[in-house]
Structures are given as structure tokens and as C-alpha cells.
Amino acid sequence: MGKKKRNFGNREKTVKRPCPLLAAGVEHIDYKDVELLKQFITEKGKIIPRRITGLSATSQKNLTAAIKRARNAALLSFSEGYLHQDDHYESSERR
Amino acid sequence: MVTREYELMVVADGRMTAEENEVVLKRHREVIKKNGGKILSEVDWGRRKLSYSINKRSHGIYSILYLEANGAVLTETQKQLGYDEQILKFFVVQVDSAKKAKADFEALKAEPTKHSKLMTDIVGA
Secondary structure: OOOOOOOOOOOOOOOOOOOHHHHOOOOOOOOOOHHHHHHHEOOOOOEOOHHHHOOOHHHHHHHHHHHHHHHHOOOOOOOOOOOOHHHHHHHHHHO | OOOEEEEEEEEEEOOOOHHHHHHHHHHHHHHHHHOOOEEEEEEEEEEEEEEEEEOOEEEEEEEEEEEEEOHHHHHHHHHHHHHOOOEEEEEEEEOOOHHHHHHHHHHHHHOOOOOOOHHHHHHOO
């Protein structure tokens, strides 16, 4: 059996989209810019992957670093929607 | 030792008044100066709600200091900040130009929601 000739002609052409941050002129991503960073995290506080954000490799790398710094500064949370140890403490105290 | 420009973020206990916070900061300014560091400028970010509680505190007073310092100064400053019970968090980030970093931050402070619609603008959703 010979190899089947693959037809690449029918494949959908991929459209290259520009990096949203670079297009908007944001070259330096500041960790203090909470409103910007919030758009790149899920409701649970996770960082949205590059295949969804569509950022360039450089932008995504800088963004990830900025988000992690912001988490450290308590500007963003590490996780959202889970009962925090202290919250539990407060609620048990109220009872 | 090489002298570089740094940004120092200090998050102090939110239960303190502005005056009490000033006393705490003054202590650390002296540590920096005494060790040969230079404070280029300062920006006060005020009281903000913390995203998670630190030492059972829900609010913090954010201050940003721009320094010109070498490694030895930073080591000593960070050590002293770590000892201070009024300080919840601190960290140092190296910046290329403290002047530019300060200008950028002042702009951000004046208009914090500048980039809040950036992604929706692009996607058009």
C-alpha cells in the first residue's frame, strides 16, 4: 500500500491576529494596573492561557509575571470562590 | 557594588492612621539613608482592601518608594522591614528609570480604569 497523498489545499486558512496588548500600545505591563490584569484571569483567579487571550509570547510572559507580583502584593487573589481559612474562622465565631 | 534604581512597595497595617503610617515609613527611610541608599521619590497609594487577609487584616496602606541603592542597602532594608510588625507585605522590583516608573504610576493612579475595557474593545463583545 502506497502512502496517500495528503491534500493541504482544503485546509482552512488560519488568520493571524495581532497581540491585543501590543495593538493597544501597552508595552510595559505594570503589576499595579489591577484593572488591566483582571481581564486576564478567570473568576477563580487563574491566569487565562495564551491560546485564549491571543497575546504574543512576550506579552503573555510579562503579563504572567505581573499577575504573580500583583498576587504577592494582595492586589489580586491567589484563588477566588473557595472558603478561606480566616473566613471560616469568622463565621464559626459568629455562631 | 553596583547602584541601581528600584521600586519598593510597602503594605502597612490598614488599621493605622496616616500619621502612624508616616512614623513607620520614617523608620525605614532612615534605614535606607543610613546604609547609603537614596530615596528618589515616593507615591502614596492610600488605604486599599486586600485581596486576601494577611495576619487577619483586611485592609492595607500602600506606599511606593523609588530608591537608588546597591545590594547591601536592599538586604538591610528588607531585613528591617521583615522585623516590623506593622508591615504586612513589602517587595522590591528593579526599574530601568525610577522617574519614568513614577510618572507611569501617577498616570495610573489618576485614571485606574484606563485599561479596564481593553479586551472587550478589541473582541467587540
